[in-house]
Structures are given as C-alpha cells and as structure tokens.
Amino acid sequence: MWILIPLALFGLLIGSFIGAVSYRLPKNLRFIKGRSFCDTCKKDLRWFDNIPAFSYLVLGGKSSCCGKKISIRYPLIEIASGIGTVLIFFWSQNLIFCLLFFILLTIFVIDLENQIIPDELSFLVLLSGILYSFSFEKIFVGFFLSFLILLLYLLTKGKGMGLGDVKLTIGLGVWLNFSKGFTFLLLSFLTGGVIAFILLLIGKAKLKTKLAFGPFLIIGFLITLLFL
Numbered sequence: 001m002w003i004l005i006p007l008a009l010f011g012l013l014i015g016s017f018i019g020a021v022s023y024r025l026p027k028n029l030r031f032i033k034g035r036s037f038c039d040t041c042k043k044d045l046r047w048f049d050n051i052p053a054f055s056y057l058v059l060g061g062k063s064s065c066c067g068k069k070i071s072i073r074y075p076l077i078e079i080a081s082g083i084g085t086v087l088i089f090f091w092s093q094n095l096i097f098c099l100l101f102f103i104l105l106t107i108f109v110i111d112l113e114n115q116i117i118p119d120e121l122s123f124l125v126l127l128s129g130i131l132y133s134f135s136f137e138k139i140f141v142g143f144f145l146s147f148l149i150l151l152l153y154l155l156t157k158g159k160g161m162g163l164g165d166v167k168l169t170i171g172l173g174v175w176l177n178f179s180k181g182f183t184f185l186l187l188s189f190l191t192g193g194v195i196a197f198i199l200l201l202i203g204k205a206k207l208k209t210k211l212a213f214g215p216f217l218i219i220g221f222l223i224t225l226l227f228l
C-alpha cells in the first residue's frame with residue numbers, strides 16, 4: 001500500500017500539467033513547458049507556485065506575482081487527478097490505465113469548458129488502445145459504436161452529439177470487447193440522461209441547453225473498463 005502515496009503525488013503533479021494543457025490547447029497557446037508563466041502578468045512562476053493544490057491553499061487562491069485570483073479549476077483538476085490515479089491503480093493494479101486516465105481527464109475538462117474534443121487527444125486514445133491490446137474485434141467495436149453515434153449526430157442534426165464525440169468513441173471502443181462496448185454506450189447515455197434531468201430539475205439547464213457529451217462518454221467508459 002506504500003506505493004499509493006507516491007502515486008497520489010504523481011497524480012497531483014500530472015494534474016497540474018493537465019490544468020495547463022486543458023487551458024492552453026483549445027486556445028493554441030504553447031503548453032509544453034507547463035504552467036511556467038502567469039497568464040495575467042506573464043511573469044515567470046517560481047517553483048512554489050507550481051506545487052499542486054497546496055500552493056492554491058497556502059496563497060489563498062491568489063497568484064504570488066500579481067495577486068490575480070487563481071481559478072478554482074486548477075486545484076480541482078489536480079485533486080481529481082490525484083484521487084483518480086490512486087483509485088484506478090488500487091482497483092486495477094494497472095499503470096497503463098492510469099496513463100489513459102490522464103488523457104481522458106484532459107479531454108473531459110476541455111469538452112466541459114469549450115465543447116470541443118481536440119482530434120490529437122482522441123487519436124492518442126485510439127493509438128494507445130490498439131497498442132495495449134490489438135484485436136480485430138475491439139477495432140470493429142470502436143468503429144461500430146462510433147457509427148451509432150454518427151447516426152445519432154445526423155438524426156439530431158448535431159444538436160445532441162458533435163463530430164468530436166464520434167471520433168472519441170472510436171478510440172474508447174478499441175479498448176473494449178463487444179459486450180463491454182455496448183455496456184459502455186448504454187452507461188454513457190444513462191449518466192447523461194440522469195445528469196441532464198437533475199440539471200433541469202434544479203434549474204441549471206433548459207431543454208435547449210447544449211450539454212457536452214464527451215464527459216459522459218468518459219464516465220461510462222471508465223466504469224465499464226474498471227468495474228465490469
């Protein structure tokens with residue numbers, strides 16, 4: 001169990017990188033060096049500004065350079081990444097699944113905030129799935145499920161799904177066999193339906209509100225991959 005502590009720290013650290021990538025990738029800003037400069041005053045960040053979650057707490061949610069309010073998204077993403085890494089490894093004993101989780105968390109955040117799924121991230125999910133366990137069945141599952149989403153996209157004239165969801169589904173599908181593939185899609189629609197219903201009930205959404213579907217695909221996928 002001792003390995004869970006370094007894993008949690010590793011997850012927090014990657015979470016800090018994901019916070020930067022998911023902010024900068026949809027805006028085409030450079031992101032390779034992580035959060036190396038302040039987005040407001042462009043000053044270089046010091047090492048202690050980059051300690052995940054803790055720096056947010058210690059600095060009271062303000063940056064140390066210009067006192068700008070730091071978005072709560074950063075500590076939230078870092079903590080989600082830390083907890084997710086530990087849970088996934090504890091459950092599956094599989095480091096590859098942890099790495100896959102990092103890509104999916106990035107997509108989750110970007111789709112939630114921008115309603116887009118960058119092609120290069122979907123491709124990364126696809127490629128890693130094929131490399132992890134190549135089988136014609138799984139590749140067929142990926143394209144078949146994606147075809148179903150494409151049909152929905154065409155039938156709803158793009159109101160329910162986006163082409164990003166179609167492409168992401170290929171990548172997610174190649175990780176699953178046939179029966180798990182269908183479970184994954186079913187779970188995604190179920191969670192999507194339940195969350196949409198709750199949002200309607202509490203008045204946070206209207207019938208016309210467009211919800212990103214990517215996060216639900218990712219939740220349905222992770223439950224299927226890890227627990228079923």
Ligand SMILES: [Zn+2]
Binds near residue numbers: 042
């Ligand atoms: Zn600043």
